[in-house]
Amino acid sequence: MQATILLATFALEPRRYKAIYYSLQGKQTISNLFASHEYGLLDQFHLYPKLKWNDYQAALSQLEKEKLVIIDQTRAEAKLTSAGLVRQTGLLAQGFWPTAYRYWQMGPAEEQWERLLLAVQVVSNYQHQIVHYQPLTEHLLIQRQVKAWLKKIGTAGGQNFVLELGLALAQLPEQAALIIANSFWSDYDAGIPGPTLAQALSLTPAELQLAQFNSLGLLLSLIRRETLRYPILQQLLPMPQTPLNRSADWTYHQVLTGKSWSAIVTDSRLKEGTLREHLLQAALLCPDFSIEAPAVQQLLKADPESFFSQRVQEIITARSSRTGGEQTQ
Amino acid sequence: MTATNQSTSGSDNGSVTTEQLENELTQRFGFAHFRPGQAPLLQALLSGRDALGILPTGSGKSLLYQFLSPHINGLIVVVSPLISLMADQAGRIRRQNLGKVAVLNSQLTVAERQLVLQQLEQYRFVFLAPETLQQPAVQQRLRQITVGLLVIDEAHCISSWGPDFRPSYLRLGIIRQQIRPQRTLALTATANRRVRQDILKNLRLAATTFVYQASVDRPNIYLRLQTVADETSKWQQTLMLVGQQVPTLIYVATRREAEELTQRLDQQQPGIAAFYHAGLSTSERNQIQQLFLKNQLRVVVATSAFGMGIDKSNLRLVIHYQLPANFESYLQEIGRAGRDGQPALAVIFVMASDQQRLSQRLLRNRLTPGSIQRFFDHPDDPQQLDTNQQGILQAYRQAELPAAQVIAILQTTAELRFQQWQKFWTYLTSTTCLRQQLCDYFDPEPAQLHHSDHCCSQAPTPSLTTVLARLQLAQIASAPPAAARHLRQPAAVLRQLFIES
Numbered sequence A: 001m002q003a004t005i006l007l008a009t010f011a012l013e014p015r016r017y018k019a020i021y022y023s024l025q026g027k028q029t030i031s032n033l034f035a036s037h038e039y040g041l042l043d044q045f046h047l048y049p050k051l052k053w054n055d056y057q058a059a060l061s062q063l064e065k066e067k068l069v070i071i072d073q074t075r076a077e078a079k080l081t082s083a084g085l086v087r088q089t090g091l092l093a094q095g096f097w098p099t100a101y102r103y104w105q106m107g108p109a110e111e112q113w114e115r116l117l118l119a120v121q122v123v124s125n126y127q128h129q130i131v132h133y134q135p136l137t138e139h140l141l142i143q144r145q146v147k148a149w150l151k152k153i154g155t156a157g158g159q160n161f162v163l164e165l166g167l168a169l170a171q172l173p174e175q176a177a178l179i180i181a182n183s184f185w186s187d188y189d190a191g192i193p194g195p196t197l198a199q200a201l202s203l204t205p206a207e208l209q210l211a212q213f214n215s216l217g218l219l220l221s222l223i224r225r226e227t228l229r230y231p232i233l234q235q236l237l238p239m240p241q242t243p244l245n246r247s248a249d250w251t252y253h254q255v256l257t258g259k260s261w262s263a264i265v266t267d268s269r270l271k272e273g274t275l276r277e278h279l280l281q282a283a284l285l286c287p288d289f290s291i292e293a294p295a296v297q298q299l300l301k302a303d304p305e306s307f308f309s310q311r312v313q314e315i316i317t318a319r320s321s322r323t324g325g326e327q328t329q
Numbered sequence B: 001m002t003a004t005n006q007s008t009s010g011s012d013n014g015s016v017t018t019e020q021l022e023n024e025l026t027q028r029f030g031f032a033h034f035r036p037g038q039a040p041l042l043q044a045l046l047s048g049r050d051a052l053g054i055l056p057t058g059s060g061k062s063l064l065y066q067f068l069s070p071h072i073n074g075l076i077v078v079v080s081p082l083i084s085l086m087a088d089q090a091g092r093i094r095r096q097n098l099g100k101v102a103v104l105n106s107q108l109t110v111a112e113r114q115l116v117l118q119q120l121e122q123y124r125f126v127f128l129a130p131e132t133l134q135q136p137a138v139q140q141r142l143r144q145i146t147v148g149l150l151v152i153d154e155a156h157c158i159s160s161w162g163p164d165f166r167p168s169y170l171r172l173g174i175i176r177q178q179i180r181p182q183r184t185l186a187l188t189a190t191a192n193r194r195v196r197q198d199i200l201k202n203l204r205l206a207a208t209t210f211v212y213q214a215s216v217d218r219p220n221i222y223l224r225l226q227t228v229a230d231e232t233s234k235w236q237q238t239l240m241l242v243g244q245q246v247p248t249l250i251y252v253a254t255r256r257e258a259e260e261l262t263q264r265l266d267q268q269q270p271g272i273a274a275f276y277h278a279g280l281s282t283s284e285r286n287q288i289q290q291l292f293l294k295n296q297l298r299v300v301v302a303t304s305a306f307g308m309g310i311d312k313s314n315l316r317l318v319i320h321y322q323l324p325a326n327f328e329s330y331l332q333e334i335g336r337a338g339r340d341g342q343p344a345l346a347v348i349f350v351m352a353s354d355q356q357r358l359s360q361r362l363l364r365n366r367l368t369p370g371s372i373q374r375f376f377d378h379p380d381d382p383q384q385l386d387t388n389q390q391g392i393l394q395a396y397r398q399a400e401l402p403a404a405q406v407i408a409i410l411q412t413t414a415e416l417r418f419q420q421w422q423k424f425w426t427y428l429t430s431t432t433c434l435r436q437q438l439c440d441y442f443d444p445e446p447a448q449l450h451h452s453d454h455c456c457s458q459a460p461t462p463s464l465t466t467v468l469a470r471l472q473l474a475q476i477a478s479a480p481p482a483a484a485r486h487l488r489q490p491a492a493v494l495r496q497l498f499i500e501s
C-alpha cells in the first residue's frame, strides 16, 4: 500500500496502530468500533478490506524511516511527528481522502463502484450491439446484480439510466463529476486509463482510487437525498437499510418500540451484556440514535458510571459538537 | 526455418484429415492454416489420446482447446498458474462466444466460489489456479462431473529441473487420476529433454501420449542485444526505439519501475504509455488491453508476469528494459512480438552491473538447510522467510515430503538455477548468432540456421539506427497517433459512450 495514505489515519496523539489496521480492514468488534470512533475513522471503516498485516506494517515502518511517524513498539502505538503533520495537512488538502463516503450508510465502496462502472459498460456495449465481451469485474455476484438490474429496468431503462447519469453528474461538484465520468469506459469507447487519469489530477493511482470513492460518496448522497429523480440509479446502487447486523438491529428495534429494558432482556433470551453491546453499536453507527428511548434512559439512570452510560454519553457529546460544522445527511 | 515435428511415440494421425480440420478452422475462426503443431495435436486429441504440446509462445496454444470445445462432451478444465493470464484467456473465450466461462481463483469471495462450484455443469470452460485445484471441495466436485478435457498450461512448472518450478504442480498427477478426464493436454512453451520427461512422469501420462515439440525459432523476430554503459544511455536508446511509433511492449522488473518509466515516457509524449502490473484492478487491466488493441495506447510497460497477458498480434517491438529472470522467461516474453507473422524487433538492454546484481539476488533468495528445517519444525512461525519462500515450503509440506528430501531438492535446484543463469549471461554477452544460440539451448534437435542481416545483432555494430532503418517497422504497422489523453467533460463522456435518444 502507499505508505503516505496512512498518514491520514494518525494524529499527534498516539494511536493504537493495530486498531487502525483492523478498522481499515473492516473487522467488526466493539472495541474496534470504539477505536475507529475515537480516531474519527468510522466513515473510512472497511476502506481496505484486502489489506494484509505485512503490507500495513511495511508501510508504517516506511513512514517511521522517513521520520513522519514515531512508533512505540511496547505500547503498540504510533503518532505523527511535526513533519508528519505537515505532510498530512498537505495530503488532505489534495482532497482525495474519502470523507464523503460513509461506509455504514452506503455499503462497501469497491462493490458500489464496480456496480456503477459495470452498468456503464453493459449499457454502452448493448447500445452499440457489442454482445460478447469481458465484463470489467470478475466478481460474479456483482455481474449477477447488474444483470438482474438491467432485466428489471428493461430496454427503455437503459436510456433513462443515461439520463439520470447526466443529471446527477451535472448536479455534483465539478471535480467529482469529472472523476466519475472519466473513469467510465466500455468496449465501444475505451476511455482513458486509470493511471493517466491519476496523472491528470496530480494523484497517484492509489490516491485516485480514494478520490473515486469520495466522488461516489457524493453521488450516493445525492441519489439518496433526491429519491424521486434517481429511481434507476437507486436500484443499481442499493444502500444498506441499517448499519446494524441482524441481531443488533432486532435489539435496537425493540428499544425504539418503547419497550422496557427488562422486557427486552426477557424476550431476547440473550445475555444482558450482548444486548448492551448491540445498543452501543447502534449509538455508534446510527446518526439518529435515540437516547430518549425508555430502555436507554433506564440503563443510563440505573448506573451513570457504568461502561455503557459513559460510552453513550461520549458518543452523543462528540456527535453534537461535530454537527456544528458538518452536515448530517 | 520452420518447426521440427518430433512425434516421439505412437502412430500418427487419427481419423480426421488435416484438410477437414482446416475447413473447420476457416469456418469457425477465420484462419486459412494452422500454426505448426496445432493440427497433429488436435488429431491426437480427437482420436482420444492424451497429448503434450511444446509450442513457442504466440503459436496459438489456446486455440487448441477452443477448437476442441464442440467436439467433446463434458467440462474443459484449464489449469493455469497466473491469475492475470486466466482472466485474459477467459475474456478471449467470452469475446469469441465459445461458451460459458468461469474463473476460479483466490480473487473470488467464498460465496462466489461456492456458486461456481454448485453450477459447474452449466459451464463449458473453467479456469483454475493449481492452488485452487488442491482444495478438496473443488476436487470432489470435479470427480462428480464429466471432465472432457483437462488442460495443464505452463506444464514445465511441474519439473524441478525447470526454472519456474511450482510445488503446487507436484500433486497434479494424483489429482488428474482422481478426476479422470477423458483426455489431457499438457502445454508449455519451453521444455528440454529432462523437463519433458518430468512432465510425462509427474502428470502420470501413459507411454502412448502424443508429443509434439516445435522449434523455438521465430524467424520474423529480429533479436538485438543492446549493451549499454549506464542508465542514461539506456533511456536515450529507449526513446529512440519508442520514437518508431509502433505498438510496443516494455518489460521491467518491478511495479515501481513500470510506473516510473511510464511517467517518464509520458512527459516526453503525453498519453502514449500506460503501465500494467498486479497493482491494477481487473477493470483497469481490461481497460488498458482495450486501449492497446484499439491502438489508442502505443506503449505498455509491464512486469514480466503481466506482460504475458497482453494479447495483441501486431506488436512490433518488445523491449527488455531490465533483464528477465532467466533464459526461459526471455524466450517466452519476446514471443509476444510479431504474432501476426510480420517482422518485429526484440531488444534486450544489458549493463555490466547486471551480472553481479542478479547473481546476488539468486544467492539471497536461496533457502538454507537451516531455515528449511526450522520451517518444517515450526511451520506456523515463518521467521525471516518472504511470502514466496513460505509458499514453496508450504507446498512441499502439503505434498508430505520429509524435510531432508526437501533440503536436497532445493539445493539441487538452487545450483541448477545458478547454472541456468550463467548460461543466460553467456548469451547476453555473446558475439555469435543469437537465434542459433536460442535453438541450440532449447530445441531437441537444433537446426543449422543461416544468419543474415535480418536475423540478429549485438551492439555496437551495426548501430541500432542501422537496424531500425533496415527493419522499417513503422511501414508495417504504424500505430495512428494516440488520442490526446486529457480529461473530458462529463457530458462529452456520456455522448461518446451512449447513443442519444
Ligand SMILES: [Zn+2]
Residues within 6 Å of the ligand: B432, B433, B434, B435, B436, B450, B451, B452, B455, B456, B457
Ligand atoms: Zn543471427
